[in-house]
Amino acid sequence: MARRDPHSYADDTQVATESLALVARVDFTQRVLHAEATLAFAAPGGGALDLDTRDLAIDAVEAVGAREAAALPFTLHPAEPILGARLAIELPPGSTGVRIRYRTSPDASALQWLAPAQTAGGKQPFLFSQAQAIQARSFVPIQDLPGVRFTYDATIRVPAGMTAVMAAERVESSEPGVFKFRMPQPIPSYLLAIAAGDLVFEPIGERSGVWAEPEMARRAATEFADTEEMMRVTEELFGPYRWGRYDLLVLPPSFPYGGMENPRMTFATPTVVIGDKSLVSVVAHELAHSWSGNLVTQDSWDDIWLNEGFTSYVENRIVEAVYGAEFAVMETAIKQHATVVKLDPLTPAELAVELPGLHHRSEYHGTTSTGPLKGSWFLSWLEERFTREVFDPFLRGYFDRFAFRSINTDDFVAHLREHLLEPHPDVVTEDELAAWLYEPGIPAFAERAVSARFQVVDEARDLWLRTGELPGGAEKWTTQEWLRFLDAAPDVLSPLLLQQLDRAFGLTGTANGEIARRWYQIVAASSYEASYAEMAEFLTNVGRMKLILPVYQALAGTDRAFAAADRVAPRQVRSIISAPGLTE
Numbered sequence: 359m360a361r362r363d364p365h366s367y368a369d370d371t372q373v374a375t376e377s378l379a380l381v382a383r384v385d386f387t388q389r390v391l392h393a394e395a396t397l398a399f400a401a402p403g404g405g406a407l408d409l410d411t412r413d414l415a416i417d418a419v420e421a422v423g424a425r426e427a428a429a430l431p432f433t434l435h436p437a438e439p440i441l442g443a444r445l446a447i448e449l450p451p452g453s454t455g456v457r458i459r460y461r462t463s464p465d466a467s468a469l470q471w472l473a474p475a476q477t478a479g480g481k482q483p484f485l486f487s488q489a490q491a492i493q494a495r496s497f498v499p500i501q502d503l504p505g506v507r508f509t510y511d512a513t514i515r516v517p518a519g520m521t522a523v524m525a526a527e528r529v530e531s532s533e534p535g536v537f538k539f540r541m542p543q544p545i546p547s548y549l550l551a552i553a554a555g556d557l558v559f560e561p562i563g564e565r566s567g568v569w570a571e572p573e574m575a576r577r578a579a580t581e582f583a584d585t586e587e588m589m590r591v592t593e594e595l596f597g598p599y600r601w602g603r604y605d606l607l608v609l610p611p612s613f614p615y616g617g618m619e620n621p622r623m624t625f626a627t628p629t630v631v632i633g634d635k636s637l638v639s640v641v642a643h644e645l646a647h648s649w650s651g652n653l654v655t656q657d658s659w660d661d662i663w664l665n666e667g668f669t670s671y672v673e674n675r676i677v678e679a680v681y682g683a684e685f686a687v688m689e690t691a692i693k694q695h696a697t698v699v700k701l702d703p704l705t706p707a708e709l710a711v712e713l714p715g716l717h718h719r720s721e722y723h724g725t726t727s728t729g730p731l732k733g734s735w736f737l738s739w740l741e742e743r744f745t746r747e748v749f750d751p752f753l754r755g756y757f758d759r760f761a762f763r764s765i766n767t768d769d770f771v772a773h774l775r776e777h778l779l780e781p782h783p784d785v786v787t788e789d790e791l792a793a794w795l796y797e798p799g800i801p802a803f804a805e806r807a808v809s810a811r812f813q814v815v816d817e818a819r820d821l822w823l824r825t826g827e828l829p830g831g832a833e834k835w836t837t838q839e840w841l842r843f844l845d846a847a848p849d850v851l852s853p854l855l856l857q858q859l860d861r862a863f864g865l866t867g868t869a870n871g872e873i874a875r876r877w878y879q880i881v882a883a884s885s886y887e888a889s890y891a892e893m894a895e896f897l898t899n900v901g902r903m904k905l906i907l908p909v910y911q912a913l914a915g916t917d918r919a920f921a922a923a924d925r926v927a928p929r930q931v932r933s934i935i936s937a938p939g940l941t942e
């Protein structure tokens with residue numbers, strides 16, 4: 359047994375999947391997929407094959423291409439809590455592939471099945487997937503690790519009147535209710551994605567558009583109107599976009615993330631569609647993954663900073679190019695404040711702010727913002743030291759060299775030495791490098807982002823806290839200035855101050871998810887019951903963990919409300935709140 363990745367049963371002495379053919383029927387009545395997955399191997403092989411599964415019912419397994427192509431015996435081992443169940447198959451020699459007939463469970467961890475009432479339209483049910491980090495195995499039996507890449511074809515059957523989408527190229531299909539897809543670029547399993555519901559398409563530009571429920575499509579296309587421009591600036595900086603189209607699927611509010619970089623089709627929360635484009639850095643972020651992560655992938659989840667850290671950096675470069683330096687600096691300052699000053703609530707303290715080797719075996723691996731922040735801070739620091747003239751081509755060269763490959767921190771460091779440090783000696787020291795790469799925390803010599811507008815906000819807040827004088831000019835503040843105002847406010851405020859602020863600026867009930875998260879966090883910590891109805895509405899509507907978890911945690915700290923929080927919190931949130939080391 360030679361495991362490649364602690365989060366997968368895949369064994370690198372066995373055959374590797376080169377392509378997948380998926381045929382599935384979406385059954386909204388039973389909330390299952392009835393499916394058949396055919397894995398084709400890079401070269402004919404035989405012997406043991408271990409696949410990852412979670413909560414799958416396996417109906418039949420057969421070999422493809424071998425002489426004795428009959429049904430194969432298989433063993434579905436008992437499930438482990440994080441890894442799921444190992445599906446052990448013994449292939450006859452000369453097998454070119456394996457075909458597995460299976461059904462998913464209604465509780466499949468990657469799939470959310472929504473009743474019509476949970477959608478904007480209220481008439482049709484809805485299904486969406488979220489496979490990162492190790493959930494793909496709950497809807498496809500596969501080698502579920504970022505180090506194995508495969509292309510795929512899929513045929514998805516949905517009930518009449520519904521539309522299916524996948525993060526792939528659409529292929530014409532003449533049969534009603536049948537949707538076909540093709541992913542010609544090799545992807546890791548965590549980028550498999552599917553959704554079905556009452557979906558329509560609204561174009562943005564030549565290569566981009568929005569899929570959403572009819573109620574949302576127009577508004578979202580307007581919010582994301584700069585997507586084409588974002589693609590253009592990223593290509594200019596870091597090389598061609600290699601995935602064909604870039605569309606966004608705007609999901610119902612229960613989607614657990616802000617965005618997920620599924621190739622060709624980012625899945626996104628509707629909580630950023632607020633009418634003023636102020637939260638579209640989520641699009642910049644997910645688009646950036648088309649270079650960092652989707653193109654150059656971490657070989658194991660332990661090296662996720664290579665993915666999220668680089669992406670946060672590229673995101674900020676896109677934001678700067680499209681919305682200006684002042685906006686980009688505000689965004690960086692917000693992230694730095696949240697992570698370094700407040701410490702990410704999703705991260706156990708002892709893991710805070712480390713780069714490689716986050717040996718953190720968990721189902722929700724990588725759901726933290728510390729690795730990304732430190733990674734992007736490191737790249738910004740390199741950029742500053744070497745200048746953009748040198749650093750930008752270096753980064754572009756890195757994306758080119760490792761395109762469609764999975765690499766680890768050592769590969770990156772070797773590339774860094776060869777292409778940046780050696781040609782430009784004496785710009786950074788070994789000690790500085792080690793501080794970024796191998797020591798916990800943000801190095802003392804790293805400079806914080808400074809935003810002049812935030813200094814004004816900080817002064818206004820201090821004055822308000824001291825004298826009760828409301829912040830002047832706040833009615834014209836951008837989202838980012840409000841985020842700063844709330845982020846650096848005390849955790850607990852008096853009912854008087856909260857009421858005064860809310861009366862003046864109408865924070866309770868805001869449609870802006872980032873403002874809501876911070877406001878309700880203070881509301882909860884302060885037991886400010888006047889806003890509890892709207893807070894409960896927010897918590898029960900929105901599934902984006904980054905927005906609701908901190909509010910639940912604040913509620914959990916004021917014990918009276920904890921029982922209620924525990925009752926309504928979604929599964930992912932409950933498991934994180936109750937994880938050891940997180941609640942103290």
Ligand code: BES
Nearest residue numbers: 490491615616617618640643724725904
């Ligand atoms: N790929 C991540 C989301 C993710 C990370 C899912 C780890 C599962 C495990 C995505 O690109 C992301 O970082 N989303 C952020 C966007 C934000 C940083 C702009 C989010 O959802 O908040």
Ligand code: ZN
Nearest residue numbers: 643647666669
């Ligand atoms: Zn990301």
